[in-house]
Amino acid sequence: MAGRKMPKTVQTRGLSMLRRGLPMRLRHIEVFNAIMLTGSVSAAARLINVTQPAVSRTLQHAELQLGFPLFRRDKGRLTPTAEALTLHPHVQRLFAQLDEVDRLAASLRDQGDGGSLRIVTVMALTQDVLPRALQAFRARHPRVKLRVEAQHSPQVMAQLLLREADIGFAFSPAVHPGLREERLADTPVVCVAPRGVLPGALVESARVGLADLAGLPMLALDADDPVGQLVSRACRESDVSLQNLVTVQTYHAALSMAQHGLGVALLDGYTALSAQRERVDVLALEPAITVPVSALRLAQHPESGAARTLLRCMRQALAG
Numbered sequence: 438m439a440g441r442k443m444p445k446t447v448q449t450r451g452l453s454m455l456r457r458g459l460p461m462r463l464r465h466i467e468v469f470n471a472i473m474l475t476g477s478v479s480a481a482a483r484l485i486n487v488t489q490p491a492v493s494r495t496l497q498h499a500e501l502q503l504g505f506p507l508f509r510r511d512k513g514r515l516t517p518t519a520e521a522l523t524l525h526p527h528v529q530r531l532f533a534q535l536d537e538v539d540r541l542a543a544s545l546r547d548q549g550d551g552g553s554l555r556i557v558t559v560m561a562l563t564q565d566v567l568p569r570a571l572q573a574f575r576a577r578h579p580r581v582k583l584r585v586e587a588q589h590s591p592q593v594m595a596q597l598l599l600r601e602a603d604i605g606f607a608f609s610p611a612v613h614p615g616l617r618e619e620r621l622a623d624t625p626v627v628c629v630a631p632r633g634v635l636p637g638a639l640v641e642s643a644r645v646g647l648a649d650l651a652g653l654p655m656l657a658l659d660a661d662d663p664v665g666q667l668v669s670r671a672c673r674e675s676d677v678s679l680q681n682l683v684t685v686q687t688y689h690a691a692l693s694m695a696q697h698g699l700g701v702a703l704l705d706g707y708t709a710l711s712a713q714r715e716r717v718d719v720l721a722l723e724p725a726i727t728v729p730v731s732a733l734r735l736a737q738h739p740e741s742g743a744a745r746t747l748l749r750c751m752r753q754a755l756a757g
Contacts, residue, residue, distance in 0.1 A: 465499035570754035622755035657681035
């Protein structure tokens, strides 16, 4: 059967049959494939769990629709025609693709019990907020594999656009048109000062103005950082000039340096949660500066159930 040589015209005709959209329905293809695999109508009926008359009727209808026979009947045996031998490799590839679709659909359906989720976030959320969110997430989806990477906000967006991450969390990003943003929460900028640097009256009031910080050694965030940009804008609007003696790129570096007495830092409220209160004073800032916390995903990209669960967990963690 497999060793027969087919005329070139028959090969060409067979290769284009499925491409031209001839009326061969999926049920026809299933029955045809079953007969090719088993060699008989009765065995094909058992393979696909239908009756033998149903297989015969479906085969006859398929041949009628196609306009040529798929098998020759000889004393109860079915011998594939040249057209059938040409069609069958394409049908096998079609079934392989259908199996792949089934596996993908099952993976998407069961992603809560398996699969993976790639998360990229600003470092400020990795100390307290994200761990609590992931703890709640893990209780719902214990088998999802997680990859967490900490980056600056511009790199968070870049990794999403390069499809190197599934979901990102950032501060006040200038969102790329290829991304969609969902605002999850707001956090205030707070003042973290080494103990003894600020007057006792300010510490007791738990509030400090930008003007009160003029003349003090400051730990500045990078000029491209979203929080650093907000602080710089507030200083311009208040006509306050700060003495930025050290510039850092990460919030936790600024916090650590403040705890070692190197200067005063203006940080987001989430980073300040991990401040060592025996070493620094944490005060509210006036005028208030608010930092939005956003979830970022690719625009026009379907969202998995695991990602939706993580968003809910992040909202809860950000709310405290």
